[in-house]
Amino acid sequence: MTEEYCPHHQDGNQLVKRIAIAIVGLLIVCAIVVLLVWAILHPSKPRFLLQDVTIYAFNLSTAPHLLTSNLQITLAARNPNSRIGISYRKLDIFASYRNQQITLPTLLPTTYQGRRDFTIWSPFLYGNDVPVAPFLQAGLSADMNGGLVMLDIKVFGHVKWKVGSWISRRYQINVHCPAYISFSDRIKGFQVGSAMKYQLLQTCRVDISL
Known part of the structure; x- marks a missing residue:
């Protein structure tokens, strides 16, 4: 018995192969274009600056070890790119001490920065009766x-x-901004009502990852 030759079947296979090759080629071209655009434009990371911190409360109890803090910060972000916009989404900001979070996260508004634009946020950060590990309590007491x-x-x-x-x-x-808060005259703040405000102008470290 001989196998019958079906030209329509062969033509169909060839068409499928050509379509598959065309799709793969198109994807490769698109990837190359994106990489070229990315390489030519060379996007830079946004730059963050911690301008000031206002302390309304910063109280540590010893038994039990609880920290209550209430502060407002002014944070500036700048898009240094001349051809690229940056969209910020779901940004949470909080304060920590020696890698322990001491305030609740505050959600910053979704923001779009055009080319070389600035954005300034002034959120409040709250932490009421936050438990502090004994060794951190000792370190914080010593620092204060x-x-x-x-x-x-x-x-x-x-x-x-x-x-x-x-x-x-x-x-x-990920943005990390060191904030040096004085409880003496070494770094002077100024009184704002019952609060103490510190002008810092501290450059922040910015990390971008997938």
């Missing part, structure tokens, strides 16, 4: 008695890059 406490203002969220109508995938952004 010594007159200087170093807090870390952290921001975690997502960013996307925008060029024309093209929008990149989502990237993780």
Whole structure:
């Protein structure tokens, strides 16, 4: 018995192969174009600056070890790119001491920055009766008695890059801003009602990852 030749079947297979090759080729071309655009534009990370911190409350109890803090911070972000926009999404900001979070996260509003734009946020950060580990309590007490406490203002969220109508995938952004708070005359703040305000102008570290 001989196998019958079916020209229509062969033509159909050839058509499927050609379509598959065309799709793969199109995907490769698109990927190359995206990489070329990315390489030519060379997007830079946004830059963050912690301008000031206002302390309304910062009280540590010893038995039990509880910390109550109430502060407002002014944080500036700048898009240094001349051709690329930046979209900030789901940014949470909070304060920590020696890697322990001491305030609840505050959600910053979704923000789009055009080319070389600035954005300024002034959120309040609250932490009422936050349990502190005994060894951290000892360190914090020593720092407060010594007159200087170093807090870390952290921001975690997502960013996307925008060029024309093209929008990149989502990237993780981590921002760390050291805030040196004086409880003595070594770094002078100024009174704002019952609060103490400190002008810091502290550059923050910005990390971008997938």
